[in-house]
Amino acid sequence: MKQITLFLIFTLGLFAGVIKAPIVSVDNVNNVVTIKVNKIDIGVSGFLVHRLSQRTSSILKSLEVVDYNEATGIATLKMAKFDSLLQNSLPTGNWDVEVGDIAILAYGYTRALLIAPNEEIYYRITKATKQVHWLHPDIFTTILSFNGHPTPLESDFLAMSNATSIGLIFFYLHQKLFTVDAQSMKVINISDAALNQTKVQLPFYSRIYEIDAAWFGEGSDILEEYEPYYCNMLIQNNPSNKEIQRICSMKSNITEEGESSWSIKSIYNNLF
Template sequence: MKYIILILVLALQLMAGVVKSPLISVDEQNGVATIKIDKIDVGMSGFIAHNISKEHSVILKNVVVSSYDSNSKIATLKMSPYDALRNNALPSGRWNVTVGDTAILAFGYTRGLLIAPNNDIYHRITKSVKNLQWVHPDIFATILSFNGHPTPLREDFTNFSIATSVGLAFIYLDKKLFTVDAKSFKILTITDAQLKQESTQLPFYTRVEEIDAAWWGEGSSRLDYYEPYYYKLLTEANPDNKELQKIVNNFKPEASK
């Protein structure tokens, strides 16, 4: 157990802190920009800030690290519209992303949400990791209930990340802990976690007794199986992750509690 947590703490330390780097190229037509940085993880999300003056700046785009060349130290960022702040009363500018604007990545990586199958695993992991502010899954469950989603959708994780400034989501599946960017749902690390799982609470451990369901629509059905569903969410967001593919292929559904 100590070995497992040591690896997790080390991974968190490597990802801790907001990463800032100026853009060295911009391709607005294809929606990409690049930065030069010593180390970065593919899948990290963030945004691009543009300085209006010495004291003021504006956020122009969301970004996700789509690729990284360790030889050239060049990271490619995929841009998308910034949607974290919505207020029709606020004026909108006409600024374009330009070289020299600042990419701000790993924002919110000091706050995490843990999806665990039961109370014991949840508390064993969260109590062992001290360098992270854990946001309780009760809050996530309450939001799911408001949206009528007893089965959490990927968009629920994204919206939860935006609403609570949670940058990391951790999902415990079949003796492994997946660390993902809460907005992009891209896998950052996969850690062995040999914890005994004696029971499973659906859709995840929470003290909320029941998550309300909508009359119809995606996410309105009750979750029947824990591991297969979260593996499905991870696979859809990480189709090229070979380590994940190997884990999923070796997973035995009948072992799912």
């Protein structure tokens, strides 16, 4: 428990506050900007603010850190369309990104969701620190039911992040805690978190045991395996991270349960 507490304090210490830095260069050909910052991890996301006047400003782009030079303190940020606060009823502007615009990164990093295999692990981790405002997984299962996805898709995590303003997702896999940026799905940190685990609730621990399924399409099937599925999702979004591949190749010590885990009675008996 002490190990988990120290891990969470360390992780959140890296993102104790929102990072704000002015844009120092703009490359419209490669769709990137640069900022100068003391330290930042690749994969951290945010947005770019363009000031229109002393009292008004507008968010122009989504940002993701794709490179950081420790020697110069220069971080390179990839720009993309910003649609986290999409409102079709409001007009949009045609302003260009300029030097001096403000990059805001690590926004919402004190709000997080934990994907855990069972109730005991979920509560042991979330009770280890009060520095995090934990979004209960019941809210995520509600989003999954609305989308008809008993198997969570990457788009579901993004939709949840946009709807609830969480900045981080923690995945508990192979007795490790993976800290993941909720917008970029990039792994920011990995730490040991050895806890006893014998059973798993699919698709993750929640007090809601049934998720409505669409008739067909990706995500409409019931998830059959916990660690292999989420490991594959992280590997796909972090293809150059060899540590994730190494950890995910380890043999699981969780007893996987398929459709039977969706029975309220069986889950109740397993957890209590």
